[in-house]
Amino acid sequence: MTDSAGIAQLKPYLERHFVSLAELAGLGGVPPGRVMALIEARAIPGPIYSLWSNGAFSSPIGGAHAGPPGGTPTHWYAPAAAWWICRARDLAPTECATAFESRFMADFVARLAAEP
Numbered sequence: 001m002t003d004s005a006g007i008a009q010l011k012p013y014l015e016r017h018f019v020s021l022a023e024l025a026g027l028g029g030v031p032p033g034r035v036m037a038l039i040e041a042r043a044i045p046g047p048i049y050s051l052w053s054n055g056a057f058s059s060p061i062g063g064a065h066a067g068p069p070g071g072t073p074t075h076w077y078a079p080a081a082a083w084w085i086c087r088a089r090d091l092a093p094t095e096c097a098t099a100f101e102s103r104f105m106a107d108f109v110a111r112l113a114a115e116p
Helices: 003-017 021-028 032-040 081-087 093-114
Strands: 049-051 057-059 063-065 074-076
Touching: 003 049, 021 032, 021 081, 032 081, 032 093, 081 093
Parallel strands: none
Antiparallel strands: 049 057, 049 074, 057 063
16 A cells, blocks of 8 residues: 555544544633643543654554654544543643543442442
């Protein structure tokens, strides 16, 4: 598969299931800088996919593909992260990360205890 063919196949999938930083910020009702601050604090996930103009792409789960990246990437984010952005509205990014982690762990432990 050529680099351009790879992009041609991947791009419609990304456009259908994921959003740009500006779109994610809009869904969360905050400026893009706030989204970036939450990502840097590890309160919400970063880009799910990154796509470069030379056909290279990567994801946190699948790793890097189609050679070394070249040019400026386009990042794609999970729209579900907007829910967490809305919940983070009144907290500092590091407070969000701590609160979200604590809540996740408590929920996970409670559900694990309920399993046979």
